Amino acid sequence: MGVFVFSLLLMMPLAAPPAKIALGNCESTCGGVDIPYPFGTSYGCHRRGFRVTCDRTHRPPKLFLQSNGPEVLEISVRNATVRVRAVVWSFAAAGSNASDVVKVTVLPSNLRPYALSAARNALVVVGCGFQLQAAARPTTTTRTPFGSCAPSCPAAEPSGLRHGRRECDGVGCCQAPIPAGITSSFHVNLSWLDRNATAAPPPPSWVAPGARMVTVEKEWWSHRRNALAAKMSLLLSSARGADGLVIPAVLDWALNASSCAAAAKRSDFGCVSKNSECVNSTSSAAAGYVCRCNDGYDGNPYLPGGCQDPRMRLAPGVFLSMGVGIGMCLLLLVLAAIYAIKRLRARKVKKVREYFFKQNRGLLLQQLVDKDIAERMIFKREELEKATAKFDEARILGGGGHGTVYKGILLNQHVVAIKKSKFVIQKEIDEFINEVAILSQINHRNVVKLFGCCLRDRVYEFIPNGTLYAHLHVGGSQRSLPWKDRLRIAFEVADSLAYLHSAASISIVHRDTKTSNILLDDRLTAKVSDFGASRGIAVDQSSVTTGIQGTHGYMDPEYCYTARLTDKSDVYSYGVMLVELLTRKKPSMYMSPEGASLVVHFTMLLNQDKLYDILDEQVIEEGEDEV
CATH class of the missing domain: 2.60.120.1050 (Jelly Rolls)
Known part of the structure; x- marks a missing residue:
């Protein structure tokens, strides 16, 4: 109803005032009596013989023919x-x-x-x-x-x-x-x-x-x-x-004292409107002619454009007005529909967010030891949108099937990495909650720091130098990571795993230790990341039974066979990463000529004292006696 009323209000300005009946700015009414051309009250406003006088000494004013004629009650152009x-x-x-x-x-x-x-x-x-x-x-x-x-x-x-x-x-x-x-x-x-x-x-x-x-x-x-x-x-x-x-x-x-044929040749011919015709006068007036609008038109034939289609009463025409009005109505209906759809979508998104917020926040509060930490770690969606310029593509640092990582700048000018997750199954939601819960309890220089989260997004410290995997597996003639840096990074990762296994409040098994989960800062300091698959093991337990999860080539074979997860599973994955650092071979893709995996082939060559056959030449060159 509101849209209809508003559309009518929009159409009102389109309605033009009534068609003009007099010339230019000439007086067109006197005491409620219309004065159509060829009549007029002043010079230049009437044809010869059609002057009328508006006597304003009367209240209301009265109109008279010329100056000494009878009082005029009504003038009809149509009937002459x-x-x-x-x-x-x-x-x-x-x-x-x-x-x-x-x-x-x-x-x-x-x-x-x-x-x-x-x-x-x-x-x-x-x-x-x-x-x-x-x-x-x-x-x-x-x-x-x-x-x-x-x-x-x-x-x-x-x-x-x-x-x-x-x-x-x-x-x-x-x-x-x-x-x-x-x-x-x-x-x-x-x-x-x-x-x-x-x-x-x-x-x-x-x-x-x-x-x-x-x-x-x-x-x-x-x-x-x-x-x-x-x-x-x-x-x-x-x-x-x-x-x-x-x-x-x-x-x-009637006009003039001549017929239409004669009058049409004169410069003062009165029938000037399009869609008008001249008719010889048959009235009791003196010989002359009158002008009439053609059938289907009415108005004043003595004025240019005076004869109009009665259906075109609104300027620039009722069809134009109706067209614009209908167009406005349709536009308003479309806008209203779009607005309603957006409102419905926004309401749906809001409900989904409320669902995730209640679910995620509830799980967080259940899993976090310190509830105050949980409250401080909750970011508002608006904060993250502002930090990433509404998740602008120019801010993308990387990503995968589980989400996209954006570079963000918080209100305190702190540079962070914001991972926007793509939840599709409950398992991924559980991983999200698990990672937030674990990282909130960890404080180690070689573990990426989690600042907080918002519904499905996580806010980490910004690590600018990419992954160990990218620095190690370079292409072409480009030199890979130096031996000393590889060795130092290996010690840093070992230190972080030892902290997770024994120094934290509970024993935490990363369960997916690999080079692509090791981030490097601007000094090439290692930062262990991606704790979505991690599990905590109580101090009075040595293992937990869980579903198989990890990356092919890095997983502990015993864990894959028994589904019993221990801290030794991380040690095995760490050992695979050491082999990768020494050989610069990709564990998840490597296969020896005999069809053996990287670990099996490395062990075989080690037992045969042929380790140099698989070591990275840069390691041999730079490591010398250390190797």
């Missing part, structure tokens, strides 16, 4: 009409044999190009005891009036008059059509019917004296409520304007 406030004419009762010939001025004579709309107006007369004839000019025997009617009035007001269904049924009211072409005025011949009286017959008590006449919009008059109100107001009141009742009349208008 102007609704104006109609004038009510009053006629006083005359004497016997009396008749009145009155010129009724509808519009000022200079008001062009407007005319009373014959199709939209009617002539309505209210009163009693007279006959009315209306003609374009004073009636004679040769001129036929365009309208004639004689309303009657009974002495008593007819019942239901004020609530009747018929608007102008001849009782106190009659109406006549209006011809086309009345642009300024017409004449009315009003004849009183009682010619024998010395004065006009008195009207019934329920009718005001005299007669009233108005040209009125037929659609407005035919509305029962409007008609009854206007009829009763005119019958009962002699005030001009029908007691303030606003009665509308409709004027037709």
Whole structure:
């Protein structure tokens, strides 16, 4: 729901204001009446003859045709009409044999190009005891009036008059059509019917004296409520304007006094909008033309781009707006989906981390002797991410199937090695816990120091020079590790194993002593590492039964056969490492011509006093008598 509301808010700026109806910055409204072009209130804002005046002395302001025309109620570009406030004419009762010939001025004579709309107006007369004839000019025997009617009035007001269904049924009211072409005025011949009286017959008590006449919009008059109100107001009141009742009349208008064909050749041709057409005027206005939008379009054809598809009401168009809006909605839905997926993944990761944390931390607290040490050794994940620049590949020092080692810099600027494990089975989790538990109890210069851990990651001291294996087994013509360094490293590893077997709080069997688990610092000092397979043996025990674990070529054959792990298993692996230092042969890969392993072949040559056949030439050269 929030996404939908937000998308609607995003779409709101796309909705353009209503299409402009006036030129440029011209005034487009007055007192609530729209002023569409070709109409306008100031120079440059209207076509010739279409000036209107906004009289702001009224409250609210009122709009008038030109400066002396009637009040404007509405302007329609589509119908080419102007609704104006109609004038009510009053006629006083005359004497016997009396008749009145009155010129009724509808519009000022200079008001062009407007005319009373014959199709939209009617002539309505209210009163009693007279006959009315209306003609374009004073009636004679040769001129036929365009309208004639004689309303009657009974002495008593007819019942239901004020609530009747018929608007102008001849009782106190009659109406006549209006011809086309009345642009300024017409004449009315009003004849009183009682010619024998010395004065006009008195009207019934329920009718005001005299007669009233108005040209009125037929659609407005035919509305029962409007008609009854206007009829009763005119019958009962002699005030001009029908007691303030606003009665509308409709004027037709057209452009120029020429046809479309002629107007199209002129520079001031009015139909400037695309999707518009010119139509010769058939209204009661003076000859000319009007512009209309093509079928399927509406708007103002007198303005460039004024005719628009009604489905394109929003600029730059409803389709564009809808497209952008739908695109926004889809984008928001996609983003919401991505966000939800990330949240679910994050929640899943969090649960996994909580599981590992509870499991690992619980096992740590069970296996560590000092609980305070355990608390201090727990690193936050954020600390390790910051130390490794979010485990950037540029920080990778090495790795294997069980994890990747990164170089890290802690907040105290201490350089460390961070091993990020790849747990796949419970066995590896157990190895992780086992290594942390063992290393937390060891403090020896030749054993790599563990600073702490975080869930599945371990933080060690940083050993910059790689492994003994890499320094020993160099390629090509490059010289390997010097004899003196090999000898010293052998003593350092022996010292660390002796410490693990006897000097630590419990006897610790490394179980995977080999050259690739011996790290060298910048002074080539040995550091025994990788205690994942290590096991502790209580002081009152000499061995433990366990699963076979280690590296082929280094493992004690008796341990492989019996599964009984003792400190002698490390001694055997250490002996294999010594053979590797002397021969520079790889125990896990070596095979003699007879198919023997490195240890078997070395022992055989030693017994045959042919040891020089397998020793490393660099050892023979540098060791001399020591060898």
